[in-house]
Amino acid sequence: MYKQHRLLIANRGEIAVRVIQACKDLGIHTVAIYADDDMESLYVTLADEAWALSGQTAKESYLDIDKVLNIAKQSQATMIHPGYGFLSERADFAQAVIDAGLIWIGPTPQSMIRLGDKIEARKLAQAVGAPLVHGTEQPLRSANEAVTFAQTYGLPIAIKAAYGGGGRGLKVVRQLDEVADSYSSAVREAQAAFGRGECFVEQYLDKPRHLEAQVIADQHGNIVVVGTRDCSLQRRNQKLVEEAPAPFIDDDIYQQLIQSTLDLCRAAKYVGAGTVEYLLSQDGKLSFLEVNTRLQVEHPVTEQTTGIDLVVEQIRIALGQPLSIQETPKPQGHAIEFRINAEDPARGFIPAFGHISRFNPPSGIGIRLDTGVIQGSLVSSHFDSLMAKLIVTGPTREIVIQRAKRAFAHFELEGVASVLAFHRAILSEADFIDAFKVHTRWIEQEFQHNFAMHPRSKKPEASGLQRYMIEIDGKLHQVGLPVGLLKMASxxxxxxxxxxxxxxxxxxxxxxxxxxxxxxxxxxxxxxxxxxxxxxxxxxxxxxxxxxxxxxxxxxxxxxxxxxxxxxxxxxxxx
Missing domain, CATH: 2.40.50.100 (RNA polymerase II/Efflux pump adaptor protein, barrel-sandwich hybrid domain)
Structure with missing residues (x-):
């Protein structure tokens, strides 16, 4: 059943590697696509074949639907997996894949429109009785509307990209005179990251925890919440540390998470893997946040505590097979994921890029590494800063933390700035280890640690491709060669x-x-x-x-x- 298929991965980096691994387990032929800077990336070498997108930026490459579908046709792909980010939550891309006669590994375009659009998702959540804070019913038409909302409901407020995710196009505003500029910035970020700039606004719960429920649903009406996660440790509204199951929540909150997630996804006739996200206030008030109609970056912690391969499950669902489980499994132990980003904690987690001169990750019992890089890899300035993910598993949360300390003591990464020092520091913080007082703004507001500033790395020699026209057997071809190969650095x-x-x-x-x-x-x-x-x-x-x-x-x-x-x-x- 599987070996007749050829799966194109419309993504890059560690998630592309992750999908390739699942496909190898199933015997599925994989097709990678790559931007210029990704020509020598790990996922490109691991795929059965790789095709050039002939572009540098996301807009010129991974966000270009016509290019992706043209390669799918040329490579005779039968399926497309979008990973996360890029086109993964674009309903028009999903529909274009289906219209091209290919199998789309994801939810239906209709449910993506209803749930992926945060405004429509809020309406549906309200209809099924999910907990909610106040928010706008339609996208904002101007910054003045955001100001009016803030005056009506009070500060802080969150301005959010209607078609976004991962913290991009999200601005938390605490001063009235900053609302207009924050709205403009959110629109620009959303347009750059997702190709659409529509934003909405809602009340912002101060110092909340970030909780979520992983769901899978097949084409036969079966739907299961696989488990819960906590993703409260964030900077710039993007997650750094995630764990499963969500610790330190009572049974009432747990039942709300499970039931409202099931109600919401049933109402949307959801199919595939998805995540329903919530905020939990300091006083125990749960509020629906959004639905991510795709695989999450933090999916490995759920896999580690349930034994379910969520990528394989996605493929099975797309091929019309029933879910491999019928009810929420009891968690087996605990897992924590640490994102290994190319960012400098000493400079406020600003992104870094360059070549990795040393990459020596830890191993041993309870250690899983999902990586998109190896020693010598280029971290490109054009894309996300995520290099790898270290997932630590154990029978209890306490043992996981001890194993994580052991792992980070041996993790070596040089050549670019990274968040390794932050992870080492967090593992000694009482707020994280014992009482779990962390919240989504904890790093900016309460975490105090003097990190050594990463030595300013020189910009890498000119990278990417230089394209040449050559003649082979009388036919003209275009060849792309790494710039450095010809010693043409500027x-x-x-x-x-x-x-x-x-x-x-x-x-x-x-x-x-x-x-x-x-x-x-x-x-x-x-x-x-x-x-x-x-x-x-x-x-x-x-x-x-x-x-x-x-x-x-x-x-x-x-x-x-x-x-x-x-x-x-x-x-x-x-x-």
Missing amino acids: VTENHLSDEASSSLHNENAVIAPINGILSSWTVQENAQVELGDVIATMEAMKMEVPVIAHRTGKIKNLVALNQMLDADMQIAEII
Whole structure:
């Protein structure tokens, strides 16, 4: 049944590796697709075949539906797995896959529209009696509508991308005079990450826990909540640590999670794997957050505590087979996932990129590593910062924490900044270990730790592909070769790195907080700025990072917009 199929993975990195592994277990032929920077990635080498998307950015590659479907046709794929992110929650992509005569590994486009659209999902949640906070019924038409909502229901509020996820296009606003700018920023982020900028607004529960329920449903009407998870440890509204089952919740909250998830997914006639997310306030109030109509990054902790391969289950469901289980399984032990991101905790978890010069992960009992990188891999500035995931399992949460300490003591990763130091630190925090006082804003508001700043890594030599036309047997072909192969690295880039070094010794210098693109200035040349003012915006890995004035004075020598800059490079002076 399986061996007749050819599965195209419309994604990259560690999730592409994860899907390839499941396919190998089933004997399914795999087809990888890759952007220029991903030509030598681990998943490309592991797939049975790989096809070029001929683009650098997400928009030019993994978000280009026509390119993906054209490769599916050329490679004679019969199925498409979207992974998470990119096109995974785009109903138009799912429909295009189905219209092309291919098997879509995911929910129906109709249920994706109803649940993937956060506004429609709120309406459905309200109809089935799921717990909810106040929110707008329709996408906002302007920043003024967000201001009006804040004045009506109070602060803080959350402005969210209607078609987004993973923290992108999400802005938490606590001051009324920041609402308009936050709305504009959320729209820009949503447009860049998901291709659609519609946003809505709802009340924001202060210091909540983030809980979720994993669901699977087949084409025969069977639906099962596989288990619960806690994903409260976040920065910039993106998860860093997740665990299953959700610890320290009473039976009443557990039953609410299970029942409202079943009611919601039954009402939506849901098919496939999905996750219903909730917030739990400090006073024990549960509130529906959203539905992710796809596989979650944190799915391994559920797999480890239930014995269910969720990717295999997705494939089985897509092929019309019944669920392998009929009721919520009793959790077997405990599991915690630690995301290994290319980010510098000492600089506020700003993204990093470059080549990994050393990658020596831990092993042993209770250790699982889902990775998209190996030693020598390139962490591209064009995509998400997630490199790998360390999943630690044990009979109890206490044993899992001890095993995690052992694992991180032996984890070696060099060449790019990473969150390893953060994970080592969190494993000694009483709020996390004992009382579990962590919440979604705990890292920004309560966690105090002095991390060593990662040495500023030079921008890697020019990467990607150089394309040439060659003739083979009288027929013209296009060939893409890694730029470095022909020793064509740009001298200009080395100059930028040298310039960045000198800027650190200039007390007037405004320095770039991240490796990324300078997308906008909010001030003009020679303007007077105050200490703490937001004076510019930079972008990296689809996230916006503000540039803050480090002193009061007159700003001069603003560098040009839309160029790639090194972290610590001087971009202006305040005199």
